Amino acid sequence: xxxxxxxxxxxxxxxxxxxxxxxxxxxxxxEYVYWYRQIxxxxxxxxxxxxxNNETNEMASLIITEDRKSSTLILPHATLRDTAVYYCIVxxxxxxxxxxxxGTRLSVLP
Amino acid sequence: xxxxTQSSRYLVKRTGEKVFLECVQxxxxxxxxxxxxxPGLGLRLIYFSYDVKMxxxxxxxxxxxxxxxxxxxxxxxxxxxxxxxxxMYLCASSLSWGTNEKLFFGSGTQLSVL
Numbered sequence: 001x002x003x004x005x006x007x008x009x010x011x012x013x014x015x016x017x018x019x020x021x022x023x024x025x026x027x028x029x030x031e032y033v034y035w036y037r038q039i040x041x042x043x044x045x046x047x048x049x050x051x052x053n054n055e056t057n058e059m060a061s062l063i064i065t066e067d068r069k070s071s072t073l074i075l076p077h078a079t080l081r082d083t084a085v086y087y088c089i090v091x092x093x094x095x096x097x098x099x100x101x102x103g104t105r106l107s108v109l110p
Numbered sequence: 111x112x113x114x115t116q117s118s119r120y121l122v123k124r125t126g127e128k129v130f131l132e133c134v135q136x137x138x139x140x141x142x143x144x145x146x147x148x149p150g151l152g153l154r155l156i157y158f159s160y161d162v163k164m165x166x167x168x169x170x171x172x173x174x175x176x177x178x179x180x181x182x183x184x185x186x187x188x189x190x191x192x193x194x195x196x197x198m199y200l201c202a203s204s205l206s207w208g209t210n211e212k213l214f215f216g217s218g219t220q221l222s223v224l
Contacts, residue, residue: 036213043114043200043215044153097143097168098213100153 003027003090009105012082018075020104022088025069031092033064035073036100037084044087044100047073078108113137114216116201122222129188131219133201140206142184143213144168144176146197153200159184160207191223 005023012018024033034049048055048062050071055062061074075082087103117132135142143158145168155168157176165176173195177185184203188195201216 041218043202043218044213045215046212049212097155097158099155100145102150102152 003099004088004101006086006088006101006104008102009107011107011109012075012078014080014108014110015077018073018078018082018106018108020073020075020086020088020106021070022073023070024088024090027068027090028092031090033062033068033071034089034091034098035060035062036087036089036098037082038087038103039081039084047086078106080108080110082106083108114201114203114214116199116216116219118219119217120220120222122224123188123191124224125192127188127191127223129191129221129223131186131188131199131201131221133184133186133203133216134182135184135203135214136182137203137205137214138181139203139214140181141204141211142178143202143204144174144184144186145200145202146170147200147218148197156186191221193223195221196223197221 035047036044038044047059050062064071085103085105087100114135123129141160144156145153147153154170156174159165159178162181175187199219202213204211204213
C-alpha cells in the first residue's frame, strides 16, 4: 500500500510560490518525510526532509501539520528550472529503503 | 559535491547478452543502490549494498545480480538480457543509515535490449 498520496500534476506561474501537497495519514511517530525531485532525463535530487518541525533550506520549505498526516513542500519563487516530478516519501530512519511513488509533475509556466 | 557516475548514458544490447552497468561514487558512502525506472511504474529498487561484498535484494531482483568488490563501485549485472529489461537504470549512494540519510543519484543509463 502506498504510504503517500500526491496530486498527479500541478501548474505554477513563474515567480510565484509553488505549494505541493502530500498526504501521509498512516505515518508513524518515527517516520520522516522526505522530498526529492527529478528533472527530465536526470536522476532524482534530494530537496529536504523533516520529522515534525517545519524545515527550510536554500531550495525549499517543508511544512508538516501538527498531526503529521500531511505536509506541503513550498518553492518560494518558482522558476522554469523547477519544472520536474516531485516525490514525497515517508520512511523510517534505519534500515528502510526509499520508496518512490508516482509523484507530482510540476509545470512552471512563463 | 557528491558525484555518482554511471559509465554509460545510453546502451543498446541484444537479447541474451550479458550486460554490465557500472556505478562509481566519490564520497566514501557506505550504501549503494540500483533502481530501474519505467513509465507509469516509478522507481523500483533492484538491489542495494550497505558494505563491500554485501548485497541485499530489493523489490525486483529477478534477472539481475550485483557486485561490490570496492566501496566506491557497485555493478549491476544482467546475466542474459531480455527485452523486458529495457529501462532507465539509476544508481544511487548514501553515506549510511541514519536520520540525515540522503540519496545521491547518478544521471542514469538508458538500456535498450533488442
